[in-house]
Amino acid sequence: MTANILLVEDEPAIQELLAFNVTQCGFRAIQARDVASATAEINRALPDLILLDWMLPDVPGVELARRLRADQRTRNIPIIMLTARTDERDKVMGLESGADDYITKPFSPRELMARIRAVLRRRMPQMSEETVRAEGLELSPTTHRVNANGSPLDLGPTEFRLLHFFMTHAERVYSRAQLLDQVWGDHVFVEERTVDVHIRRLRQAMEPSGMDRLVQTVRGSGYRFSTS
Amino acid sequence: MTANILLVEDEPAIQELLAFNVTQCGFRAIQARDVASATAEINRALPDLILLDWMLPDVPGVELARRLRADQRTRNIPIIMLTARTDERDKVMGLESGADDYITKPFSPRELMARIRAVLRRRMPQMSEETVRAEGLELSPTTHRVNANGSPLDLGPTEFRLLHFFMTHAERVYSRAQLLDQVWGDHVFVEERTVDVHIRRLRQAMEPSGMDRLVQTVRGSGYRFSTS
DNA sequence: AAGTATTGTGACAGTAGTGTGACAGTTACG
DNA sequence: CGTAACTGTCACACTACTGTCACAATACTT
Numbered sequence: 001m002t003a004n005i006l007l008v009e010d011e012p013a014i015q016e017l018l019a020f021n022v023t024q025c026g027f028r029a030i031q032a033r034d035v036a037s038a039t040a041e042i043n044r045a046l047p048d049l050i051l052l053d054w055m056l057p058d059v060p061g062v063e064l065a066r067r068l069r070a071d072q073r074t075r076n077i078p079i080i081m082l083t084a085r086t087d088e089r090d091k092v093m094g095l096e097s098g099a100d101d102y103i104t105k106p107f108s109p110r111e112l113m114a115r116i117r118a119v120l121r122r123r124m125p126q127m128s129e130e131t132v133r134a135e136g137l138e139l140s141p142t143t144h145r146v147n148a149n150g151s152p153l154d155l156g157p158t159e160f161r162l163l164h165f166f167m168t169h170a171e172r173v174y175s176r177a178q179l180l181d182q183v184w185g186d187h188v189f190v191e192e193r194t195v196d197v198h199i200r201r202l203r204q205a206m207e208p209s210g211m212d213r214l215v216q217t218v219r220g221s222g223y224r225f226s227t228s
Numbered sequence: 229m230t231a232n233i234l235l236v237e238d239e240p241a242i243q244e245l246l247a248f249n250v251t252q253c254g255f256r257a258i259q260a261r262d263v264a265s266a267t268a269e270i271n272r273a274l275p276d277l278i279l280l281d282w283m284l285p286d287v288p289g290v291e292l293a294r295r296l297r298a299d300q301r302t303r304n305i306p307i308i309m310l311t312a313r314t315d316e317r318d319k320v321m322g323l324e325s326g327a328d329d330y331i332t333k334p335f336s337p338r339e340l341m342a343r344i345r346a347v348l349r350r351r352m353p354q355m356s357e358e359t360v361r362a363e364g365l366e367l368s369p370t371t372h373r374v375n376a377n378g379s380p381l382d383l384g385p386t387e388f389r390l391l392h393f394f395m396t397h398a399e400r401v402y403s404r405a406q407l408l409d410q411v412w413g414d415h416v417f418v419e420e421r422t423v424d425v426h427i428r429r430l431r432q433a434m435e436p437s438g439m440d441r442l443v444q445t446v447r448g449s450g451y452r453f454s455t456s
Numbered sequence: 457a458a459g460t461a462t463t464g465t466g467a468c469a470g471t472a473g474t475g476t477g478a479c480a481g482t483t484a485c486g
Numbered sequence: 487c488g489t490a491a492c493t494g495t496c497a498c499a500c501t502a503c504t505g506t507c508a509c510a511a512t513a514c515t516t
């Protein structure tokens with residue numbers, strides 16, 4: 001997964017530091033010194049994530065963020081704001097402009113990387129519109145249908161999203177909180193045990209085809225979707 | 229969650245101030261005046277966070293940070309650098325050495341505490357998620373699975389954490405008290421002999437693959453995970 | 457060799473974590 | 487509207503795990 005990351009920053013020293021760290025982590029760094037060249041780069045090829053400085057020579061970074069959010073094509077590109085100001089109001093403005101996260105200068109490279117990864121991880125699942133297949137299961141996001149060994153599965157909306165998430169994130173264990181974040185959304189206020197109930201409903205729907213064994217409980221940790 | 233914080237600072241006045249603030253916030257303060265004693269403290273028991281002064285009598289703080297980052301066992305311990313210098317180059321150097329954050333003297337106690345909490349919050353949830361391998365053993369925290377020469381091991385939650393700790397802290401002997409701190413958590417009230425029982429359960433699970441020999445008893449001291 | 461300290465082991469009750477059925481409130485849709 | 491589907495929550499059942507003990511086995515001391 002070599003994501004393209006667009007760095008918009010005018011100070012050469014910081015620009016260089018960013019590029020160094022980003023490439024170090026296996027991402028591809030695309031550099032821009034101002035909003036004008038950033039826009040050009042975006043038009044050339046959509047990046048997977050934008051690291052955007054607050055202060056830029058031509059137009060404020062927030063303004064670019066707003067523009068990107070207004071455009072259908074760039075709406076879903078995650079943005080991390082890079083700002084020197086620390087007072088709360090600026091932070092809120094940065095977020096309300098559509099940034100997914102922000103980080104204040106001076107920043108620690110480790111923290112920056114952690115946030116980049118977190119944002120990318122959060123974004124990735126919703127980009128996949130392709131049909132997912134695994135172990136006789138076939139889930140198609142576009143037609144909203146699931147097949148288990150040829151016979152259709154009847155799932156509710158939540159169970160569908162849950163199964164879709166599991167199939168695109170197989171093997172890994174997810175805690176109830178993580179599943180709530182990923183499947184329900186990271187803002188909702190729902191009991192963690194609700195996850196259990198939907199897991200059960202998913203298993204119940206998968207039981208006739210014998211596929212329910214794929215949804216596994218990891219006691220003390222959460223759940224896992226696995227073919228073994 | 230009373231985290232252990234190691235304070236490495238030579239000036240007695242600041243050392244005291246740090247210790248006061250840290251304990252005030254419910255953390256346990258471990259004090260060291262130089263790199264030598266800091267290293268000794270780290271070897272005795274791994275702290276959850278290190279507050280590291282830039283200038284120290286024996287070795288520069290950055291050097292200690294680099295060393296800690298190079299060692300497998302201490303790689304994931306968050307470090308906050310404490311520095312009087314404010315010019316940008318020093319900051320970058322401090323961060324590239326692997327510090328998670330830094331704070332310039334003179335600092336406000338509130339800011340210090342905020343950073344400590346932020347770093348801890350960021351660190352705590354993830355216990356080094358990388359797959360650990362040793363001698364035909366393969367433990368993956370993300371999938372929550374253990375393989376011993378290809379065949380899966382069935383471990384309870386505690387045995388899993390115990391093995392994970394051992395594999396990431398191989399060769400070294402740990403007393404029962406230290407194991408309770410590191411694997412159970414430093415707040416729990418549990419008999420020391422309980423460790424013995426879990427060691428036995430771990431060995432029992434590893435026995436079919438012949439891996440139980442890796443968990444060794446050091447009479448009078450504790451246990452050790454070793455490949456020899 | 458006996459005596460003492462330390463560790464291994466089996467059993468067991470209590471408990472935390474999970475499965476499950478039922479139900480009321482909500483939304484979707486004809 | 488009225489009905490059907492879906493959602494979130496609860497109470498209860500059930501299971502696996504935990505911590506502790508008593509006693510056996512072992513290593514060390516004198």
